[in-house]
Amino acid sequence: MARAGLASAALVIGALALIALPGAAQAGDQPRNPPAERMSSAKARPAVRRSGENAWAALAGMDDAADRAGHDAAGALAEMKAVVASVGFEQLDGRQRAVGFSLLAWTAVAQKDYALARDAADQGIRAGGGSADLWLLKAQAAQGVSDWDDMAQSIANLARGWPRALRQMPDGAILRLASESRGEPRFQALMALHEANWSPQSRSADASRLWLTLTTELLARGKLEQAKRVAHDIMGYRALIELHADRRFDPIVASDPDAFDVAKAIDRDLEQRRAAVASAPHSLAAVNALALALRQRGKPADALAVTDDALAGAAAPGRFTDLEDELNRTLEQRAFALQELGRTDEAIRTQRSAAASPEHRGPNISQTLDLADMLNELGRAQDALDALRGFDATTPSAYGKMVWEQDLACAYAQLHDTAGVAGAVQYLRAHRADAEIVFEGGLMCAGEADDVAKAVISGIENPDTRSAVLADDQTYLDPPGPQSAWM
Numbered sequence: 357m358a359r360a361g362l363a364s365a366a367l368v369i370g371a372l373a374l375i376a377l378p379g380a381a382q383a384g385d386q387p388r389n390p391p392a393e394r395m396s397s398a399k400a401r402p403a404v405r406r407s408g409e410n411a412w413a414a415l416a417g418m419d420d421a422a423d424r425a426g427h428d429a430a431g432a433l434a435e436m437k438a439v440v441a442s443v444g445f446e447q448l449d450g451r452q453r454a455v456g457f458s459l460l461a462w463t464a465v466a467q468k469d470y471a472l473a474r475d476a477a478d479q480g481i482r483a484g485g486g487s488a489d490l491w492l493l494k495a496q497a498a499q500g501v502s503d504w505d506d507m508a509q510s511i512a513n514l515a516r517g518w519p520r521a522l523r524q525m526p527d528g529a530i531l532r533l534a535s536e537s538r539g540e541p542r543f544q545a546l547m548a549l550h551e552a553n554w555s556p557q558s559r560s561a562d563a564s565r566l567w568l569t570l571t572t573e574l575l576a577r578g579k580l581e582q583a584k585r586v587a588h589d590i591m592g593y594r595a596l597i598e599l600h601a602d603r604r605f606d607p608i609v610a611s612d613p614d615a616f617d618v619a620k621a622i623d624r625d626l627e628q629r630r631a632a633v634a635s636a637p638h639s640l641a642a643v644n645a646l647a648l649a650l651r652q653r654g655k656p657a658d659a660l661a662v663t664d665d666a667l668a669g670a671a672a673p674g675r676f677t678d679l680e681d682e683l684n685r686t687l688e689q690r691a692f693a694l695q696e697l698g699r700t701d702e703a704i705r706t707q708r709s710a711a712a713s714p715e716h717r718g719p720n721i722s723q724t725l726d727l728a729d730m731l732n733e734l735g736r737a738q739d740a741l742d743a744l745r746g747f748d749a750t751t752p753s754a755y756g757k758m759v760w761e762q763d764l765a766c767a768y769a770q771l772h773d774t775a776g777v778a779g780a781v782q783y784l785r786a787h788r789a790d791a792e793i794v795f796e797g798g799l800m801c802a803g804e805a806d807d808v809a810k811a812v813i814s815g816i817e818n819p820d821t822r823s824a825v826l827a828d829d830q831t832y833l834d835p836p837g838p839q840s841a842w843m
Contacts, residue, residue: 454484
């Protein structure tokens with residue numbers, strides 16, 4: 357990575373390069389590479405010597421701490437904090453201090469001290485004028501403290517100054533800006549990303565949500581022609597449905613109906629999923645994405661054939677390189693396809709197998725919750741509660757906790773357990789912001805239709821959520837297979 361720093365930069369060597377960052381706000385959402393410079397270099401040392409022994413000690417101290425970080429990150433972090441607080445560090449020039457702050461920020465991220473990391477990155481930017489490393493570190497630190505507007509500002513600076521450095525940020529971190537950030541910071545980030553021609557690195561990721569959000573922002577600012585140009589980059593069929601469902605986008609859709617044809621987008625997406633499987637024969641994730649796409653097209657039999665073929669070959673050593681990470685999802689896609697084909701008992705058995713499989717090589721959360729949901733849909737409320745028995749409600753994300761409470765509300769409602777329903781609904785109301793659609797689903801189970809209607813009206817009145825609410829409330833073909841009879 358090219359950066360502003362000492363006169364002669366060198367690749368990080370030794371222990372610092374071996375730091376394995378723990379998960380941040382979302383697993384895998386951290387910049388992948390450590391800072392590329394050290395505080396010291398052959399040409400920089402004489403200049404630091406002339407600045408005095410204190411400056412020399414600061415430089416040497418930071419390098420020593422960097423060398424220690426790989427095997428003792430906590431100790432290295434304490435040493436770095438002491439160095440940046442020293443008199444000698446203040447005697448270094450701005451660019452040298454920027455490198456020191458970059459090392460401090462990186463090590464703080466490794467220790468999940470995101471507040472310290474953000475402060476260090478800010479100080480480094482002020483000292484040295486900013487660099488790709490510092491803006492990357494600030495972006496991740498801002499995400500770590502859930503300050504998405506600050507992260508958006510960092511992403512905007514990267515997109516405008518160092519667009520290639522955006523590859524160091526995983527797709528998921530950037531894609532979440534559409535839903536997590538707000539106002540001018542989000543607008544500037546999305547504009548900068550679009551101007552930089554940013555696209556996700558993963559074939560399974562889709563930037564349509566970003567561009568739909570940007571299109572909405574441009575329309576609100578009266579920039580119709582610019583909104584039309586951005587809208588042409590919306591490829592996902594779900595986002596295109598929102599364009600058709602929301603009258604705000606009528607001038608855009610009418611200007612080029614062929615470009616915003618939902619049926620063509622569906623066909624295009626399915627072909628892309630097929631191509632991804634063909635080009636990555638060792639990827640079970642690609643198989644899962646294709647199975648989902650087939651089911652969404654009303655083709656559960658084809659989805660079942662795809663998953664059965666993958667599972668039959670999974671026993672062969674090396675057949676799939678991501679087997680440990682994706683097997684639970686393959687089993688789940690098979691279970692959903694069986695349910696849609698009316699093969700209920702097989703569907704439940706397969707979903708139980710999915711729930712018994714590790715998730716992210718740890719306890720299973722997603723498929724366990726989906727098993728309870730499936731059983732609720734089939735009118736087997738007690739079985740749904742049994743599936744949740746022993747479930748550790750402290751382990752899922754905020755969204756996952758909402759799904760757990762929704763599953764409880766739906767099961768208790770079928771069993772006429774008013775106290776159980778009340779407890780679940782109380783949680784859903786208190787944490788509504790974590791998952792609006794789950795909140796509404798839980799209230800529907802509880803029979804509180806008036807409150808659901810109020811929530812829908814509120815969603816339509818909110819410009820940020822209007823198109824999604826309208827798309828959710830469209831009339832679609834019913835999926836094949838048995839439907840819930842108790843609601």
